[in-house]
Amino acid sequence: MKARPDLSAWLPLPEGVVPSDASVLPGGFRAGGVAAGGKPSGDPDLGILVCDAQEMTSAARFTPSATAAAPVIITRDRCTNERLRAVVVNSGNANASTGRLGLEEAARMQGAASMLLGFPLEQIALCSTGKIGEILDGGTYVKAMPRVRDDFSTDATSFNTAICTTDLFLKKAAVDVTLPGGTVRFVAQAKGAGMIHPGFATMLVFIQTDAKLSAGQCDRLLMNSLVDTFNRVSVDGQMSTNDTALLQASGTSGVAPQDKDEDALLQAGLDHVLLDLALQLISDGEGATRLARVKVTGGDALGHAAEKVADHIATSPLVQTALTGADPNWGRIIQAAGHALAGRGQVEFDVSFGGVQVCRANQAARYDLAAAEAAAAEQLVEIEVTFKGDGDAVRYFCDLTVDYVRFNSEYTT
Amino acid sequence: MKARPDLSAWLPLPEGVVPSDASVLPGGFRAGGVAAGGKPSGDPDLGILVCDAQEMTSAARFTPSATAAAPVIITRDRCTNERLRAVVVNSGNANASTGRLGLEEAARMQGAASMLLGFPLEQIALCSTGKIGEILDGGTYVKAMPRVRDDFSTDATSFNTAICTTDLFLKKAAVDVTLPGGTVRFVAQAKGAGMIHPGFATMLVFIQTDAKLSAGQCDRLLMNSLVDTFNRVSVDGQMSTNDTALLQASGTSGVAPQDKDEDALLQAGLDHVLLDLALQLISDGEGATRLARVKVTGGDALGHAAEKVADHIATSPLVQTALTGADPNWGRIIQAAGHALAGRGQVEFDVSFGGVQVCRANQAARYDLAAAEAAAAEQLVEIEVTFKGDGDAVRYFCDLTVDYVRFNSEYTT
Numbered sequence: 001m002k003a004r005p006d007l008s009a010w011l012p013l014p015e016g017v018v019p020s021d022a023s024v025l026p027g028g029f030r031a032g033g034v035a036a037g038g039k040p041s042g043d044p045d046l047g048i049l050v051c052d053a054q055e056m057t058s059a060a061r062f063t064p065s066a067t068a069a070a071p072v073i074i075t076r077d078r079c080t081n082e083r084l085r086a087v088v089v090n091s092g093n094a095n096a097s098t099g100r101l102g103l104e105e106a107a108r109m110q111g112a113a114s115m116l117l118g119f120p121l122e123q124i125a126l127c128s129t130g131k132i133g134e135i136l137d138g139g140t141y142v143k144a145m146p147r148v149r150d151d152f153s154t155d156a157t158s159f160n161t162a163i164c165t166t167d168l169f170l171k172k173a174a175v176d177v178t179l180p181g182g183t184v185r186f187v188a189q190a191k192g193a194g195m196i197h198p199g200f201a202t203m204l205v206f207i208q209t210d211a212k213l214s215a216g217q218c219d220r221l222l223m224n225s226l227v228d229t230f231n232r233v234s235v236d237g238q239m240s241t242n243d244t245a246l247l248q249a250s251g252t253s254g255v256a257p258q259d260k261d262e263d264a265l266l267q268a269g270l271d272h273v274l275l276d277l278a279l280q281l282i283s284d285g286e287g288a289t290r291l292a293r294v295k296v297t298g299g300d301a302l303g304h305a306a307e308k309v310a311d312h313i314a315t316s317p318l319v320q321t322a323l324t325g326a327d328p329n330w331g332r333i334i335q336a337a338g339h340a341l342a343g344r345g346q347v348e349f350d351v352s353f354g355g356v357q358v359c360r361a362n363q364a365a366r367y368d369l370a371a372a373e374a375a376a377a378e379q380l381v382e383i384e385v386t387f388k389g390d391g392d393a394v395r396y397f398c399d400l401t402v403d404y405v406r407f408n409s410e411y412t413t
Numbered sequence: 414m415k416a417r418p419d420l421s422a423w424l425p426l427p428e429g430v431v432p433s434d435a436s437v438l439p440g441g442f443r444a445g446g447v448a449a450g451g452k453p454s455g456d457p458d459l460g461i462l463v464c465d466a467q468e469m470t471s472a473a474r475f476t477p478s479a480t481a482a483a484p485v486i487i488t489r490d491r492c493t494n495e496r497l498r499a500v501v502v503n504s505g506n507a508n509a510s511t512g513r514l515g516l517e518e519a520a521r522m523q524g525a526a527s528m529l530l531g532f533p534l535e536q537i538a539l540c541s542t543g544k545i546g547e548i549l550d551g552g553t554y555v556k557a558m559p560r561v562r563d564d565f566s567t568d569a570t571s572f573n574t575a576i577c578t579t580d581l582f583l584k585k586a587a588v589d590v591t592l593p594g595g596t597v598r599f600v601a602q603a604k605g606a607g608m609i610h611p612g613f614a615t616m617l618v619f620i621q622t623d624a625k626l627s628a629g630q631c632d633r634l635l636m637n638s639l640v641d642t643f644n645r646v647s648v649d650g651q652m653s654t655n656d657t658a659l660l661q662a663s664g665t666s667g668v669a670p671q672d673k674d675e676d677a678l679l680q681a682g683l684d685h686v687l688l689d690l691a692l693q694l695i696s697d698g699e700g701a702t703r704l705a706r707v708k709v710t711g712g713d714a715l716g717h718a719a720e721k722v723a724d725h726i727a728t729s730p731l732v733q734t735a736l737t738g739a740d741p742n743w744g745r746i747i748q749a750a751g752h753a754l755a756g757r758g759q760v761e762f763d764v765s766f767g768g769v770q771v772c773r774a775n776q777a778a779r780y781d782l783a784a785a786e787a788a789a790a791e792q793l794v795e796i797e798v799t800f801k802g803d804g805d806a807v808r809y810f811c812d813l814t815v816d817y818v819r820f821n822s823e824y825t826t
Binding site for chain 1: 514651735747813814
């Protein structure tokens, strides 16, 4: 998929939430991006986004990987995450698996950005994405930082472009949320096309809002949204070393949520933006040609059985290749589900493709083959799996194609 | 790999163990196979193997899948596993996800085989392999059973051929083990090319010996070997619904192990046969062109950290595609290792390819690139990963190629 597919079927708009222009940053934010010269292609590879509002708040989440990259370590351990005024992002080099030197290069970039922007060191977040294991030359990016500042505007496009690596299209989303006290905006940018798996916060995603939020509200909003969006998608089951999610609130709208209902409305707006971005990410999964949503119901709600079943289905190369072949192959669904709950005795599953029940209690149902095949050939394929119990889980994933293999056997990440 | 590659580097022969002719069954066994007509191709699809010795013993292990196939359920729940005189195997239809009807068809085959062979029902093991979710027509196989009996001989080849599905070559192995009391033989046949992952007992594997063993000895030997062989290989991380391992001992050699040393020698012989077969399985992994062995050292021996790291590396599509590309891509190894131990804080890993250390403490080591690339381009690639601690684990896996994806997106299993 070289363009963003039509994802609207999976993105119903909650009441009070309307789409907005994702190129225009909310009040209090500016951003820019340039080609710093770190990519052999000469493509843009350095972006900076700043919040000018004095009273801003923020929240961040990072990969839990035991081999987290240098910028993650620096930002997670050395920054004030409830007050990140700026984020500096380079693409092309992940500054991961680069040891002490990598930490020093990241620290240099932080120092230079602090000097340039006039914010304390601990308010400058760093993100890197690209090749793992190559020493990053901080000087390349430091030299280019003034040019990024010169590029600063309220248009998010050049920042959004500079954070891309193998992305085939810009990932962006925005909504306006109307609260009784006024309207606030969420605008977000993301990057990512491989190494995507439900983790804590997957890939790079930056969200800006002009809502007036406490740091605690920021944190709750971000955490709640990630759990239901980025933590529900998989391209290849691989957790990245660099995943970072950052929410910044400028407060320039002067609108603050006043009660639980207003909190919920804001949450719905942010959820919508992040699910949109998460689906854009898997749409741009390396080699992806088709997406699936699997909804699983069953098991004890506390036992995570439905989550396990959904995870196994979404990361099964056999299910993913059946998706490539537009094959309503419920046998592979049953195999993955049986694997997920291995050791629990026999479990009976029902399976539907696009509402056509193809399997009842682990056996072929009588069904309209043409209808099931049509459902499996959709751009967005709906799979439902149910077993005894009332737990539930949902996952979104892309297919596994010849191009994924070609790309990853020819390209060194 | 269309032929069995030279696996001898990974199969050192223990003292007292010598290779034997895998086509010749040990004393007390006969087997046969025919085309019953269940496969559209007309290829052989029904095999039966019997032990004629009255005092025989056996042991069996099955997939722990929560959606185990009908023959697994029947054999596991209704047979005397310490005394399985015969095994009836059909290929082409897995009789999995076939519900009550599938159980009945399996039971019919068991009934017919009991009548034909003169063994009690509970001494007839059943195995099926092939498509999931299609009702199996037991009658097709029942009708052909007398022809299989007519084919019975001490040559394992027709049985071995009849159990294959997408296999590109016959999987077989045999050794002679010399104990003080005399020599005993292990002969084994296996099938499998996809849906292979460390489980309890993976894919179909049948082992015959003329050693004189108690049922308890059989069980210990089989369990111990599986843990170190079939449970250490992965093609695509997918547990099958039909995995079965069966060890039968006829006792016709009159040779029984007399002490722990002799037990250990027998174990070494069986381990050798099963590792050989397990490596043959991944050599014939769908689309496989290259194998890797990853040895991981680190973590608490009881904490399974090394096992987790080895599992994540062996099932990572990014590592598997790097293997396809003959790329000593240690960054993807570090990413997979970091994912395996996510949430445990930062962990430092060393990585070598074929003895060439390419990464020290998560950073690029100074190394001879040509030597590392040569190591990654071998038919059998050696990867070593170490971190703090003295736990250890080993996994064998194949690469992920365009052909795996082609095959699985075009073929309905």
